[in-house]
Amino acid sequence: MAEQKKLVAEITSMDEDFTQWYTDVVVKAGLVAYSHIKGFLVYKPAGYALWEAVQNLLDARFKKTGVENVYMPLLIPENLMAKEGDLVNGFAPEVAWVTAGGSEPLQERLCVRPTSETVFSDFFRTDVQSYRDLPKVYNQWCSVVRWEKETRPFLRSREFMWQEGHTVHASEEEAKARTQQMLNVYADFCAEDLAIPVVKGRKTDKEKFAGATATYTIEALMHDGRALQSGTSHDFGTKFAEAYGIQFTDRDNKLKFAAQTSWGLSTRIIGALIMVHGDNSGLVLPPRIAPTQIMIVPIQQKKAGVLDKAYEIRDMLKDFRVKVDDTDKSPGFKFADQEMRGIPVRIEIGPRDMANGKCIIARRDNHEKTECDIASLPEKMAELLPQIQKDMYDRAAKHLEDHTYSAATKEEFVRLFTEKSGFVKAMWCGDQACEDKIKEDLGVTSRCMPFQQETISDVCVCCGKPAKKMVYWGRAY
Amino acid sequence: MAEQKKLVAEITSMDEDFTQWYTDVVVKAGLVAYSHIKGFLVYKPAGYALWEAVQNLLDARFKKTGVENVYMPLLIPENLMAKEGDLVNGFAPEVAWVTAGGSEPLQERLCVRPTSETVFSDFFRTDVQSYRDLPKVYNQWCSVVRWEKETRPFLRSREFMWQEGHTVHASEEEAKARTQQMLNVYADFCAEDLAIPVVKGRKTDKEKFAGATATYTIEALMHDGRALQSGTSHDFGTKFAEAYGIQFTDRDNKLKFAAQTSWGLSTRIIGALIMVHGDNSGLVLPPRIAPTQIMIVPIQQKKAGVLDKAYEIRDMLKDFRVKVDDTDKSPGFKFADQEMRGIPVRIEIGPRDMANGKCIIARRDNHEKTECDIASLPEKMAELLPQIQKDMYDRAAKHLEDHTYSAATKEEFVRLFTEKSGFVKAMWCGDQACEDKIKEDLGVTSRCMPFQQETISDVCVCCGKPAKKMVYWGRAY
Numbered sequence: 001m002a003e004q005k006k007l008v009a010e011i012t013s014m015d016e017d018f019t020q021w022y023t024d025v026v027v028k029a030g031l032v033a034y035s036h037i038k039g040f041l042v043y044k045p046a047g048y049a050l051w052e053a054v055q056n057l058l059d060a061r062f063k064k065t066g067v068e069n070v071y072m073p074l075l076i077p078e079n080l081m082a083k084e085g086d087l088v089n090g091f092a093p094e095v096a097w098v099t100a101g102g103s104e105p106l107q108e109r110l111c112v113r114p115t116s117e118t119v120f121s122d123f124f125r126t127d128v129q130s131y132r133d134l135p136k137v138y139n140q141w142c143s144v145v146r147w148e149k150e151t152r153p154f155l156r157s158r159e160f161m162w163q164e165g166h167t168v169h170a171s172e173e174e175a176k177a178r179t180q181q182m183l184n185v186y187a188d189f190c191a192e193d194l195a196i197p198v199v200k201g202r203k204t205d206k207e208k209f210a211g212a213t214a215t216y217t218i219e220a221l222m223h224d225g226r227a228l229q230s231g232t233s234h235d236f237g238t239k240f241a242e243a244y245g246i247q248f249t250d251r252d253n254k255l256k257f258a259a260q261t262s263w264g265l266s267t268r269i270i271g272a273l274i275m276v277h278g279d280n281s282g283l284v285l286p287p288r289i290a291p292t293q294i295m296i297v298p299i300q301q302k303k304a305g306v307l308d309k310a311y312e313i314r315d316m317l318k319d320f321r322v323k324v325d326d327t328d329k330s331p332g333f334k335f336a337d338q339e340m341r342g343i344p345v346r347i348e349i350g351p352r353d354m355a356n357g358k359c360i361i362a363r364r365d366n367h368e369k370t371e372c373d374i375a376s377l378p379e380k381m382a383e384l385l386p387q388i389q390k391d392m393y394d395r396a397a398k399h400l401e402d403h404t405y406s407a408a409t410k411e412e413f414v415r416l417f418t419e420k421s422g423f424v425k426a427m428w429c430g431d432q433a434c435e436d437k438i439k440e441d442l443g444v445t446s447r448c449m450p451f452q453q454e455t456i457s458d459v460c461v462c463c464g465k466p467a468k469k470m471v472y473w474g475r476a477y
Numbered sequence: 478m479a480e481q482k483k484l485v486a487e488i489t490s491m492d493e494d495f496t497q498w499y500t501d502v503v504v505k506a507g508l509v510a511y512s513h514i515k516g517f518l519v520y521k522p523a524g525y526a527l528w529e530a531v532q533n534l535l536d537a538r539f540k541k542t543g544v545e546n547v548y549m550p551l552l553i554p555e556n557l558m559a560k561e562g563d564l565v566n567g568f569a570p571e572v573a574w575v576t577a578g579g580s581e582p583l584q585e586r587l588c589v590r591p592t593s594e595t596v597f598s599d600f601f602r603t604d605v606q607s608y609r610d611l612p613k614v615y616n617q618w619c620s621v622v623r624w625e626k627e628t629r630p631f632l633r634s635r636e637f638m639w640q641e642g643h644t645v646h647a648s649e650e651e652a653k654a655r656t657q658q659m660l661n662v663y664a665d666f667c668a669e670d671l672a673i674p675v676v677k678g679r680k681t682d683k684e685k686f687a688g689a690t691a692t693y694t695i696e697a698l699m700h701d702g703r704a705l706q707s708g709t710s711h712d713f714g715t716k717f718a719e720a721y722g723i724q725f726t727d728r729d730n731k732l733k734f735a736a737q738t739s740w741g742l743s744t745r746i747i748g749a750l751i752m753v754h755g756d757n758s759g760l761v762l763p764p765r766i767a768p769t770q771i772m773i774v775p776i777q778q779k780k781a782g783v784l785d786k787a788y789e790i791r792d793m794l795k796d797f798r799v800k801v802d803d804t805d806k807s808p809g810f811k812f813a814d815q816e817m818r819g820i821p822v823r824i825e826i827g828p829r830d831m832a833n834g835k836c837i838i839a840r841r842d843n844h845e846k847t848e849c850d851i852a853s854l855p856e857k858m859a860e861l862l863p864q865i866q867k868d869m870y871d872r873a874a875k876h877l878e879d880h881t882y883s884a885a886t887k888e889e890f891v892r893l894f895t896e897k898s899g900f901v902k903a904m905w906c907g908d909q910a911c912e913d914k915i916k917e918d919l920g921v922t923s924r925c926m927p928f929q930q931e932t933i934s935d936v937c938v939c940c941g942k943p944a945k946k947m948v949y950w951g952r953a954y
Binding site for chain 1: 510512513514517518519520521522524525526528529545546547548549550551552554557569570571572573574575576577578579580581587589596599600603604615619620622624635636638
């Protein structure tokens with residue numbers, strides 16, 4: 001127990017200092033290490049395995065909707081980047097520039113991709129000729145670079161991994177439908193695989209993606225009541241097509257500009273996993289995304305038959321992602337280490353239990369311990385893992401509900417953001433000036449105009465003019 | 478048939494101009510498109526699907542040997558790159574340099590990774606403390622940049638995708654064993670999944686990787702008789718550990734330098750797939766790697782029931798990767814297009830066959846067409862696909878055997894490289910001067926010193942001094 005205490009004691013309590021708790025978990029759970037360059041992370045096996053799990057689950061969902069994976073160049077010529085004015089203005093301050101190849105200076109600077117609308121559009125310009133070539137529903141898994149000033153593991157990095165989907169369509173209606181389809185894919189993925197409930201909606205013009213006609217978003221609420229934008233889907237209409245010359249001959253034999261979308265979800269989502277489910281013992285992983293779902297810990301493992309029994313149980317559970325911790329560490333250390341890493345279920349097996357054909361099952365999410373017949377472990381696990389997944393979702397959904405408030409008046413709005421942390425639903429007139437003022441006064445931004453609109457009052461919570469939209473407001477990562 | 482001819486006519490015959498044939502296949506099979514930057518490719522869906530298949534199959538083989546995936550930063554500080562002298566000298570002429578982040582010039586140049594020994598070593602320096610931390614068997618899937626002068630799709634690009642494995646061990650013996658284990662993984666992957674036989678051996682000092690104490694290689698023979706280095710595995714001994722300070726406390730409580738390896742296989746392997754198996758109708762894919770194994774082509778698809786029957790057959794064959802080509806192109810066009818793309822098996826189904834419960838099966842590899850009962854298609858395919866895989870391997874193995882020659886004398890060596898194309902086995906004294914002379918005179922390089930040594934003669938084929946090793950020589954991509 002001394003060892004266990006020591007290990008656990010190294011994490012700051014989340015109630016004491018949430019920011020430090022987060023950093024502690026990220027490092028102590030072995031997810032990442034820092035490199036010599038600010039904002040460039042080393043993904044260690046436990047961290048990369050989470051990203052691999054995200055990739056596998058999300059990619060399967062993509063492919064069901066007809067997505068094809070491709071890969072575009074890492075570097076983008078400056079003049080290509082500059083063709084769509086809003087995009088280049090949005091990204092120019094934060095791109096990394098390659099100016100030499102080998103010992104030769106380059107004739108034209110190349111930027112390391114911060115996002116790939118430009119190269120996809122340039123490719124579509126020649127690849128799309130006729131309505132018969134449409135739609136193209138492409139995606140790439142890659143890393144991108146944005147020279148951020150402030151960085152935090154997963155949440156804001158100079159290099160981060162993501163997927164970026166890019167599609168071309170014959171009509172704006174079809175493009176719009178695709179953006180919403182992909183937003184739903186993200187929301188379902190978060191809810192079903194990550195046990196994270198999200199609010200779906202549209203970004204205001206101030207908060208939308210540079211170059212988009214509309215940006216849709218899923219917003220999640222972290223344990224500390226701050227919001228995290230967890231995935232976005234952009235409708236470009238024909239804006240990029242006009243800038244890059246993507247035209248096709250339609251069925252009516254007329255030359256038309258194509259409509260486009262893009263949508264992305266990044267390693268940020270790992271930050272959401274940590275901050276939605278984690279506790280003071282470390283990470284808590286939902287079973288569906290957990291690289292290891294069950295860890296078997298032999299007790300008094302040097303006693304005859306204990307390790308063999310542990311391996312036998314592992315082999316009984318081969319339908320799950322299961323491992324035996326047969327290192328020479330103490331059980332107490334193993335317990336604490338596996339809790340830190342968020343493994344959903346621990347099975348303890350020692351000489352006494354073995355003699356009775358029993359073992360102990362410990363749930364990571366609620367720390368519940370129960371005894372179980374070894375023989376019935378496979379059925380028990382087939383029930384327990386989905387139950388944990390559901391309980392984790394329900395807990396997160398309750399947290400979201402409990403921390404979503406409504407404000408009809410400015411006083412109420414200010415009071416809520418002073419006394420509480422979470423989302424506040426309030427009406428908005430549609431003017432950016434009110435968003436700017438709210439941000440300046442309270443450090444709060446409009447997270448989204450939810451698809452499910454409600455009427456909290458008739459007037460803007462900021463200026464008192466007639467309201468146009470109900471908005472989720474929050475302090476965001 | 479006019480359409481089919483037209484499509485096929487667009488490929489140059491491989492006997493006429495192999496280089497042009499290769500470029501034609503790469504483009505017409507829809508694998509890649511060129512971007513605005515020389516040597517940076519767009520991987521289209523068919524090209525990326527091949528790389529995804531390589532990743533899935535190879536990654537599964539890696540994980541069976543205990544490999545864990547990680548991810549290291551894309552950019553490397555110049556001073557970190559420079560710590561190991563041989564490596565930096567080997568790569569300095571061909572790296573791309575980032576000199577500005579956003580609008581600010583950087584204080585230190587960062588290179589886009591050409592390979593990641595330096596960042597892995599720097600990470601291991603702090604991550605490895607004790608023999609209990611060893612071995613670490615890590616791998617990353619990523620893209621790298623090398624500013625090559627001459628570029629060709631897949632074979633030599635400025636950006637290419639690969640995996641790079643990096644391991645640390647407590648002893649040099651264990652590191653050496655890991656390099657050979659991974660070389661065998663590559664060779665088995667090539668033979669079993671890609672139907673490509675390879676020669677395994679060790680590189681000469683002239684041809685080894687910058688910074689390695691030994692480089693092992695697998696060498697494949699292309700259809701035109703040229704060699705392609707298809708995967709390499711490097712033993713570093715303690716060289717990088719000494720340069721980067723990777724030390725650990727061993728069981729005997731002494732501080733020791735760790736031993737390291739690295740091993741890589743890249744998108745080059747797609748070039749090998751094309752040039753080993755392709756023919757004058759285009760790409761020919763072995764079934765195990767083919768993203769689509771079976772394509773069903775409905776004949777007279779507008780007639781009642783034809784398309785439904787095609788979908789019914791697809792559903793019967795759901796254990797395979799199967800699709801129906803239900804586009805409005807003509808059957809002739811579809812046949813030619815699918816041959817170009819190398820799909821292993823085509824099933825033709827039309828009204829006449831349907832009435833008899835029959836269909837036509839066409840093999841891509843040998844153009845054989847047979848009739849088959851629709852009801853027995855699942856069993857037929859379960860036999861046929863492995864048969865095609867085997868036949869393709871056997872054909873490639875025969876080609877390798879038929880184009881591997883032996884030269885006991887210099888005259889014979891020169892005659893073979895003048896009249897024939899392929900590997901020539903010949904003895905070597907061990908001096909780089911002879912390698913240099915052979916390269917200068919004949920454009921031929923030492924491909925490897927094969928593990929299976931033979932004695933062709935007692936003296937070096939170049940200088941006549943006593944021979945030390947039998948070497949495979951060849952003209953290489």
